[in-house]
Amino acid sequence: MQVEVEFGHSGVVATPLGLGANAVGGYNLFPQLNDEQGLSVVRAALDHGIRLIDTAYVYGLGHSETLIGEAIQDYDRYSFALASKGAHDYSTGDRVINNHPDFLTQQVENSLRRLGTDYLDIFYIHYPDQDTPKAEAVGVLQRSKKRGRFGRLACRTSPWRRSKRPTPMVTSTWWKTSFPSSTSKTPAI
Numbered sequence: 001m002q003v004e005v006e007f008g009h010s011g012v013v014a015t016p017l018g019l020g021a022n023a024v025g026g027y028n029l030f031p032q033l034n035d036e037q038g039l040s041v042v043r044a045a046l047d048h049g050i051r052l053i054d055t056a057y058v059y060g061l062g063h064s065e066t067l068i069g070e071a072i073q074d075y076d077r078y079s080f081a082l083a084s085k086g087a088h089d090y091s092t093g094d095r096v097i098n099n100h101p102d103f104l105t106q107q108v109e110n111s112l113r114r115l116g117t118d119y120l121d122i123f124y125i126h127y128p129d130q131d132t133p134k135a136e137a138v139g140v141l142q143r144s145k146k147r148g149r150f151g152r153l154a155c156r157t158s159p160w161r162r163s164k165r166p167t168p169m170v171t172s173t174w175w176k177t178s179f180p181s182s183t184s185k186t187p188a189i
Contacts, residue, residue, distance in 0.1 A: 002049050010152045012121050014081040018052030019045040025064035033060075035067060042071035046080060055115075056085035056126055057107060062114050069116035077117055084111040085126035085156055099125060099132035101140035108144050120150035128155060 004013050023030050024038035042053065053072070055064045065084060072082075086107030089098035098104075108123055123144075125137060141153050 002051075004051065007122070007152070010122075012081050012152055014052035014121075015050055017050060018054055018081075019050050021053055021055040021064050021068055022059045024055070024059070025067040026059035027063060028058075028060055038064075038067050039071045042068055046072070046075050051080045052083065053080060054083045054085075056088075056124075057111060058085075058088040058126065061090065062110065065111055065114035069114055073116060081121040082115065082117065083122035083124065084115065084120055085124035086111060087126040087129070097127045097129045099129040099137040101132075101136050104137060105140055105144060108141070108149050112149065119148055122152045122154055123150040124153075125155045 003016060005016050006013050019042065021038075021042070023033060024041055025033065025035065027033050045053070053068060055068055057065065059065075060067075068082075072080075086104060087097050087099055089096045089103060104125070108120075111120065111123070112118065123141065125141070128134070128137070138153065144150065145153055
């Protein structure tokens with residue numbers, strides 16, 4: 001039996017373990033990547049029950065999204081959750097974090113086009129910038145959400161709300177239902 005969890009109270013349900021795809025097409029992060037291997041990794045993940053794929057524009061400047069879009073075409077899009085992130089603007093030749101409403105709207109549309117899908121389950125503001133008021137960035141993305149472009153909005157790293165104590169990504173017992181009972185060692189998290 002495959003275990004699935006809900007992301008908070010979002011309605012997005014997936015396996016507790018997802019595929020972080022920065023090494024699928026993220027040649028700017030990992031220069032020795034092979035596209036065919038990246039496609040194989042995505043397909044193998046889906047074939048073996050992974051139900052969350054997480055990518056971002058900055059992973060290969062869209063190349064990760066393009067490869068994932070190619071890999072998922074033979075799968076039922078409703079059988080897994082797909083997340084992407086945007087905020088990195090290279091239009092001047094330099095990396096700039098940009099949350100301007102027009103830029104974020106274009107990031108969503110470009111991600112959807114590269115991924116070959118008509119919706120994302122989650123769209124993250126990859127990093128907030130220091131210039132755009134939070135209400136403007138979130139407001140324009142809420143309008144995209146209402147148009148059905150994605151299901152949930154998140155901010156990956158947010159100085160907008162700082163916590164004195166970091167929230168763990170997983171609980172200490174999630175792995176008990178994810179690995180065979182014969183596993184005697186706790187997996188590294």
